[in-house]
Amino acid sequence: MDGYTVLRVIGEGSFGRVLLVQQDSSNWMFAMKEIRLPKSFSDTQNSRKEAVLLAKMKHPNIVAFKESFEAEGHLYIVMEYCDGGDLMQKIKHQQGKLFPEDMILNWFTQMCLGVNHIHKKHVLHRDIKSKNVFLTQNGKVKLGDFGSARLLSNPMAFACTYVGTPYYVPPEIWENMPYNNKSDIWSLGCILYELCTLKHPFQANSWKSLILKICQGFVSPLPSHYSYELQHLIKQMFKRNPSHRPSATTLLSRGALAWLIQKCLTPEIITEYGEQVLEETKKSKHSTLRKKARGRTRQKV
Template sequence: MRIAINFLKCLVYLLRCLRKRIMEKYARLQKIGEGSFGKAILVKSTEDGKQYVIKEINISRMSNKEREESRREVAVLANMKHPNIVQYRESFEENGSLYIVMDYCEGGDLFKRINAQKGILFQEDQILDWFVQICLALKHVHDRKILHRDIKSQNIFLTKDGTIQLGDFGIARVLNSTVELARTCIGTPYYLSPEICENKPYNNKSDIWALGCVLYEMCTLKHAFEAGNMKNLVLKIISGSFPPVSLHYSYDLRNLLSQLFKRNPRDRPSVNSILEKGFIAKRIEKFLSPQLIAEEFCLKTFSKFGVQPVPGK
């Protein structure tokens, strides 16, 4: 019995030493965000000199079940390896908080980039280049039976070289089966879909609605659905009516937007269907290597559009 107790004490001591060593790897620079998930802190690695973001999530008040769910979501993050998804580095727990270390995107978020336009509309090529990268990230997520559930311009980031990366999977949910539907109403109000507002079941098509909200934002520099209070906002979202985008943009782009905003989730395209559209598909090879295209897609999808991915080894 005494041996077992001593062993446990040694184990606890070793874990504390390990956590301390991890904490010492990062020098705190500044707090860069705070939300329902907790704090986002910009840090600098003492090992490689690079900057990272540490998300600090208070788990001390969570139930054991909620803590396990948080740890499972970290495990999901660890397996998300894609050029258009913010890269997870490591995680650890200390003093009742869960810390998640992620890459830092120097270019800021898409929301700030949109606001920086000061009313000057983006060129369509720029919008579509960003949009296809967001779709590639979302495809990677949905193909793994995961809902992001908080897609918004503040959670879409730009790297130093202008690459788009989808981040903040803080409330992502792993689907246990392809037919499981999540009923939890979480997310930013402007991006909520009609079915969530009506407390109806939803699946990946709610992410598609939010994707439409982001596309609309890029086209107009405004939210598709706005109101002075939550009640009127919900009524607007449920009605599905929104101000049209400028005729300056192509029919293909405007038509896609109307498809993403279909009130019935079943009528919205999947992210795979979006990526099969000719004017979208032809841009994919700008952002993914031939080998990665082969890994992410079936080859026949691209033969229609003249894109010839090289089979992966």
């Protein structure tokens, strides 16, 4: 803990707690995750994995890693402090007052940019939920908490063990099917629905009923003042068959999101991070146009 002064506890969980700290040399604020290290070697290696994965992620829509160290049986991960709290708090503070659509799309575009980045690095987050999406006072949205993340051997690989928060867990997991990056897309759809309605898409009085509802995949429509495009976006992300769900890149190439990318990525950020994303969304858009053109040609024949 040398070099940092603890100001207060800002979060707690099964892993340990998150502290707001001030760096003594700069007076800058950081969030410091304190994780109790397990006794067994393999479990300890597992705990260290979060710091290793987070250190690889450099993107404006992912909580930035500063450093990690171990002391007195704990692992400490020092990262960027997001001074606007998390999305779950933001939703609760609305007290039933719906968010405007342009605000929802702006936040959602930034989430997609973050998810797109980790998927390109073959990383699955596996615990995307409103509590793990953080905000800054100047309107930035950042994906955080990589404690459940998993690195896949290649982009097409599937995995079989899943950890996540039940409300956001996709049907393939409850049905004991393997999962890949499309499982994160379902969870992202749950957040988008939550932003539009201020409640979870699937709610029930028991775990059994909740799992049944998720596996059926039926959700109530969004409030009527939201656009058809937003309704359609959610419908696509809640496809029961994971292969029918859009990837993060495809989501970013859709009309409403495509024009927002330029707004979300400032020229400085595009220079540092964003050209790969912009290139990918262009490719995805051209591919969509080609498919439509092929469809029209077939109809003429």
